[in-house]
Amino acid sequence: MARFGRAPHYAATGPAPPPAPTPPAQQHYCPGEMRLPVNLRRNSLSLTLPPAPPAPAQQPYRPSEMRLPINLSRNPLSLTLPPPLPRVPPAPRQFHSFHIINPPRRSPSDHLPNPLFPTSPQRGRPGAREITSLSSVEAGKRAAAYAAVDAHFGNAPGHVGIGSGSTVFHVVDRIRQLSAERISNTGFVPTGHQSRELLRNAGLRVVQLEDVPGRINVAFDGADEVDGRLNCVKGGGGCLLLEKLVAIRSEVFVVVADRAKQSRALLTSYRRGIPIEVIPSATPYVLSELRSLGSTDPRVRDGAPAKLGPCITDNGNFIVDAPFPPLATSGAVVELAESLKGIVGVVEHGIFWRGDRRPERAFFGGVEGDWEGVEVRPE
């Protein structure tokens, strides 16, 4: 049923029309049909429809087509309303953007000492490098790392996992700024040689994974690519096995990365392929199995320029990088992760997913020094 608004007004030029017959005094317009005493065959017309009566309350709106029952010399006037806007489905409940902060920090502290090469004698070895200036990407990574530590470090955790990569540097940097009470009784569990050196140079107590009796309270790590469900590709630095071992032992697993690592589907932006740790003697067999799974050009990672020959992991194995088409669905992630694990000779692969360990939270740094946190709730 229509709701009438302002009455239309029609006008045309030409000789003056004969006076229109006066409508009967009690003529009502009713919802069914309204006849107006107007002759359109004459060349001139001036017509003003009477004001509409107030619409009845609760008048339903029917979206498809609405015909106004006005008969203008059998020329029906029809008005088609657009269909209603489609309903936007609610966002899946388990994904939750929990925080965005601005503005970027711009201060003299943008120049930070690097704990790997400290300038302060109290913090470790005498500095081999000078102060490092932060690029905008690094500023975002630092903001995200600081936020992750502030949100998850806790009061005095027993054990904290520290992953590998350039972003973890900012995690350790934030931890060093915490009070002595909060860190003196904490053991830091590295995921490889690089993070062990980082921790030692920062003056933090290193505990090897095999010496941790129970759970690790929280683990911080970087990632090479993170999808909308927080499935990750990791292992760009070749440390995926220990990273996964630390992650699965942790009560909370937090990933920190720059926003360029966020993608809708794994292997969309990280085109190098899934890093896979492989027993060296199994390599030819694993490569042929990967090809039959659909990997376009799996390769043993080269150690150059630091080393001639293959890259050797902290566990004495090779890394194979296996490119696959983007993993557009959860099903594709599950299928590939399980297939890779089923190849004899594969020690571990770099897909961190629901079946082993994906992070509960990820902190992404932006180029403006801002950050965004995303969390995934249990399905």
Ligand SMILES: O=C(CO)[C@H](O)[C@H](O)COP(=O)(O)O
């Ligand atoms: O998985 C990793 C190493 O095996 C790293 O966490 C990953 O490569 C990210 O590194 P970065 O923070 O330098 O980008």
